[in-house]
Amino acid sequence: MNAAIQFNNVSLSYGSKVDPVEVLKGINFSVSSEEIVSIIGPSGSGKTSIIMLASGLETATEGSIKINSQEIVGLKENNLSEIRRKNIGIVFQSFYLIPNLTATENVLLSLEANQKYNQEEEAKKLLSEFGLSHRLDHLPSELSGGEQQRVAIARALINKPKIILADEPTGNLDSANSQSMMDLLFEYTKKSKTSLVMVTHDNSIAERCDRIIEIKDGQIV
Amino acid sequence: MVKLFDTQQLRLINKYAIRDFSRSYKKLWVIASTLFISLLLLSLTFSVKEALNNEITANSKELLGGDIQLSTGIDPLPDLIVDELKTLGVVSTAIELATMVSSIDMAPVFTELRAVDDHYPLYGEIVSSPPGSAEKIFSTTKPMVLINESIQNLLKVKVGDDVLIMGKTFEVAGLVVSVPDIAESAVFGEFAIIGKASYDKFELSSGGSFLDYEYRLKFSNPSNANEQNKIVESIVAYDDTIETRLPGESGQRLGRVIDNFSNFLNLVSVSAMIIAGIGISNTLLSFVNQRNTSIAVKKSIGFSSNFIQLMYFYEIILILITTSIIAYLFGVFSPLLANELLPKSLGIDLQPTVSLIGYLNIFFIGLLVVLIFSIPSLYSISEIKAVALFRNTFQPVSLNFSLKNIVLLFILVVILTTYFVLQTEQKFYTVLYFVAFFITMLIFYGVSRLLISFLKKFHKFSSNGYRIAHRNIIAKKSLAPIMTVSLGIGLTLLLTLSFVANNLKQEISDTIPSMAPDLFFVSIDRDIQPDLESFIKSIDPEVMLEFSPMASASFISLNGTPIEELVSENNRSAWVVRGDRRISWSEKPNPDNPIIEGEWWEPGNENEMFISMDSRAAYDLGMSINDKITLNILGRDVTGTIKNFREVDYRDISINFAIIINKAFANKLPYEYIGTLKSDVSSNDILARVVEQFPNVSAIKVDRILSQVSGVLNKIFIAVTGISLIVIVIGLIVIVSAVLVQTTFRRYNNLIYKILGVDFPTILRAMTIEFVLIYLTLVFFALSVAIAGSYLIVENTLQLTWRFDLGLTLWILLTTALVSFVMILIANKSIFSPKVYPLIRNE
Structure with a gap:
């Protein structure tokens, strides 16, 4: 089976060449399709940087990153955008819904980015499945934190991506909301046969994953 | 993608x-x-x-006023030629002359009088009040005149009253509201129309050079206009001083x-x-x-x-x-x-x-x-x-x-x-304007950076108000650049235009009247000139009176090349070589007209024409000393040599000629006089007595002309200043928007200051200091650019003496400052009392 994500000797550093800040050092790992992986580690260890690199939103200083066997290091912004559109859904800790779009419009955005037009019913159906049928035309400011994160997950899933990257998706939620949110994410990831890479501080959530990758000081432990 | x-x-x-x-x-x-x-x-x-x-x-x-117009100047067309023209269609004859119109007890008014035949106008109509009054000027029973509103107001006459034109009594038939062939004097000055029959009957002609015969034709067959225009031109080809104009040229001016x-x-x-x-x-x-x-x-x-x-x-x-x-x-x-x-x-x-x-x-x-x-x-x-x-x-x-x-x-x-x-x-001036505009923009941006770097180096005051203002100005989102550029340009434009306008107005209201004569006599027959001079001196022995001989000439060529091939329409001095020009002569140079190049001629030499040119016109027209100029004087082409260039200051409205020739040669020419008068006796009194004694003498009251010019200029400058204010208004909107953009940032800062114990007066003081520092900096540069720009326009283009008006400057600067500051305060009102809760909650 092909790896959905493949990191080969990936390093990331910031700052000057003389005195660089090394964030990641020689990271090697792969994630198979339909595999659910959690990344854990202390703050500042480089967990989020792995998600940033895998999404193509950050560029590795060294090494190779493949998404569905396609090398993404060195690609231009437009090509990276295309890979992201076709392969990846991202869930952020702070939800990041667009404030002047309704819940449905926020989800539709993802479809329209992928040139799938007039699929409002599809978006509404997914949101209803997420228990938001009464919030379809509400703006983010009119939704609770849990509801906002459901919309964010729906936005990531609607396009049926091959990979979901989630950066502490329950970080801003209480424990009850966290559990139901994770149930939802796991259920839909499995149902749609999608790989999930999730950064989390919560061991109980990490333990529900197929595999755990632990990072410390920019290296896999 | x-x-x-x-x-x-x-x-x-x-x-x-x-x-x-x-x-x-x-x-x-x-x-x-x-x-x-x-x-x-x-x-x-x-x-x-x-x-x-x-x-x-x-x-x-x-x-x-027709399909084609012929202007023959002071001489009418021969009857034979007019008859020949009549074979092509209807011919309307009009005579324009400058004369005096007077009424009982009121000072005479210098008027452009138009005598028209009953074919006039060939196109359009005379709009008069009461309606139908225009027809009365062709009445054979009593001479009648149409006057414009300005004459009515000056002479205080109404329809049915009598007025005097060259000693003859005319009844006011009505008011002329408009004529199809626009007369500028009808718009800005005094204008009257009489029937040509009255003109001929009373032999009203002053006989002077301020007389113009105009013939207009309405073709019987207008579809073949081009062909007929050529026929007309061939009919009058015998005299190259006859000017023809076609409808396309009518509105050129x-x-x-x-x-x-x-x-x-x-x-x-x-x-x-x-x-x-x-x-x-x-x-x-x-x-x-x-x-x-x-x-x-x-x-x-x-x-x-x-x-x-x-x-x-x-x-x-x-x-x-x-x-x-x-x-x-x-x-x-x-x-x-x-x-x-x-x-x-x-x-x-x-x-x-x-x-x-x-x-x-x-x-x-x-x-x-x-x-x-x-x-x-x-x-x-x-x-x-x-x-x-x-x-x-x-x-x-x-x-x-x-x-x-x-x-x-x-x-x-x-x-x-x-x-x-x-x-x-105006391609050159447009490019110049754009270049100046973009340079000014860059200057103002540079000025704002200069202020910021200056404040970064020097901030020695310990007052909290100053320190907050200082921090706001040097901050990354400072108001300084946007306020300096947008308000700076508007203010520069307003100041420049106001300085130019003010200098022009002062010139017209103060400088020129102090130098100018009270009366300007035009077209005085040389036979009556000695009597007129004695008569005026009998009224006021101390009078300053100056008469100069004058003849009418038109410019034909320069060094053998037709002048129209050498001088473009846009040439600043094209007026000197276009149409009829009055020339004078003198044996000695006028001390008011210093020679700046070449030399004056020796007396005598009646067979050769020597020419003295206005230096500015000469340079504009590309003339040099010893160039040959051909003038048409009274139908005869005469070639003369340029001997010198004089500096002529037309501002004193005294007798100034662009072209002066040698007296010995000019003695052979028929001529008339023009003159100026300056006296302590009321010019109205002198004028009334002169016109009574010499009905054919015409004189312009200089103060009347100046007030007319001043009135027109005032209206133009009010419009121009109003328009430039729009630039300031837009600048203010831009500044207000910049302020609004900063509101969140400033509200947050003010909240922090509030938490740290800074009170409202200190924040207000800080805003005032910030505004004053930016405004004073931009004013310094706006004033510098406006002074330099208006100086160049006033001294070089208008050729006047530039003066600085402190009162006007302060008025503009303080008003703009006040309006700008109030606008900024209004835009900033929400930052004076920031709500603590939403900001602490980062909402």
Whole structure:
């Protein structure tokens, strides 16, 4: 089976060449399709940087990153955008819904980015499945934190991506909301046969994953 | 990736842009309002200009008074020639002369009198009040005259009263409201019409050179006009001093005035638009920064920067389309308003014209300005990184001036400038204006950077108010650059125009009257000149009286080349060589006209003509000492040699001639006199007694002319200053928008100050100090540029003495400061009492 994500000797550093800040050092790992992986580690260890690199939103200083066997290091912004559109859904800790779009419009955005037009019913159906049928035309400011994160997950899933990257998706939620949110994410990831890479501080959530990758000081432990 | 013709993508952009626009239009009000005001100004100018040009073209025959016009100067056409012309159609004869019109107990009025036959006008009609009164001037029972409103007011006469013209009594038949062939004196001065029969019967001619015979033809067969024009020209070909004019040339002078004024308005409009552009740029940048997160989310989903840039650009284009259509429609109907403002005596009835080209013209200029100012803001979108979503650390982006953008902006600025230059007759001045404008913009931007770096180095005051002001000015989002550029340019324009206007007004109201004579006698028969001089000296023995001989001549060639081939229409001194020109002669040089090149001639030598030229005209026309000039004097071509150039100061309105010839040669010429008079006795009294004794003498009251000129100038400068105020208004809107953009940042700062114990008066003091520091800096440079600019215009172009008016300067600066500061305070009102809770909760 092909790896959905493949990191080969990936390093990331910031700052000057003389005195660089090394964030990641020689990271090697792969994630198979339909595999659910959690990344854990202390703050500042480089967990989020792995998600940033895998999404193509950050560029590795060294090494190779493949998404569905396609090398993404060195690609231009437009090509990276295309890979992201076709392969990846991202869930952020702070939800990041667009404030002047309704819940449905926020989800539709993802479809329209992928040139799938007039699929409002599809978006509404997914949101209803997420228990938001009464919030379809509400703006983010009119939704609770849990509801906002459901919309964010729906936005990531609607396009049926091959990979979901989630950066502490329950970080801003209480424990009850966290559990139901994770149930939802796991259920839909499995149902749609999608790989999930999730950064989390919560061991109980990490333990529900197929595999755990632990990072410390920019290296896999 | 956005493909140019991907209709689905374009639909998506349309959908997103319209949705975004409808939900955040309040944040785009600055773009909409500043664009609208500047486009409206441009549209008004274009529409009124187009309507005036259409009116001139559509009524060219009315403006000329016929299908062709012949001007023969002081001599009428021989009867044989007139008869020959009559075979082609109807011939109307008119005689124009300058004379005095008087009434009992009132001082005589210098008037342009037109004597017309009963065919007049061949096209259009004389509009008179009461209606039908125009017909009465052809009455054979009693001589009648139509006078204009100005004469009525000056002589205090009404319809049915008697007036005296050259000692003959005429009854006022009515008031002339307008004539189809516009008489300038009917608009700005004194104008009267009598029947030609009365003119012939009373032998009213002054016999002087201020007389013009005009013949107009209405062809029997107008469809073959070109052919018939050639026949007319061949009939009068025997005399090359006869001038012919065709309908296309009839409104040229009015057209030139319109072109010049509309060109000025266009430049002011584009200045306003460029300042509006600064607002657009600033608003867009803050718009992008406010949408930092949304843009990053869109990027994380897979939208490219190009797509997002295009979407926001599309929003701006929607605003441009909407505002330009509204501005254009307002402009289209502005000729109806202009009809109300134009003098009725012009007889002009402007009509609104809707044209796609007219609209596209405005839209294209707006598009160029929008492109120039939105590119650096919209390209900043590419600097927004979606990785910030993971870290929740958003850095505000700034204007993107990459090399590619700079090249693109340069090309767009060149296109904008070229587009404007190609539309105007005054190409050189338009280019000069644009260059000066962009340099001034750069100067003001540099000034703001200078202030910031100066304050960074020197901040020795310990007062809290000053320290907060200092911090605000040197902060990254300082008001200093935008306020200095947008208010600086408007203020510079206002100060420059006001200085020029004020200098001109002072010249007309103070300097010229102190130098000028009280009366200017025109066209005095040489036989009565000695009697007239004695008569005036009997009234006031101390009178300063000066008479000069004068003959009429027209310029034929310079060094054998026809003058029309050498001198263009736009030449500043073209008036010297065009049409009839009065020349004089003298044996000795006039001390008031110093010779600056060449030498005066020796007395004698009656067989050779020597010429002394006004130096400014000579240099403008490309003349040199010893060049040969051919003049037509009384139908005979005479060639003379230029011997010297004189510096002539026309401001004293004394007897000044551009061309003076040697007396020995001129003695052979028939001539008349002109004269000036300055006396302590009332000029009205002298004039009344002179006209009573010498009915054929005409004299202009100089103070009357000056007050007329002053009145017209006042109206023009009120309009010009009003228009330049629009630039300031747009500048203020831009500043207010910049203030509003900063509100969140300043509110947060003020909250921190509040928490630290800084009170409201200190914050207000800080704002005042900040404003004063920025304003004083921009005033220093605005004043410097305005003084330099107005000095160059006044001293070099107008050739007057430049003077500084402290009172006017202080009035403009203090008023602008007050209005600006109040506007800034109003825009800032929400920061004076920041609500603590939402800010602490980071809402």
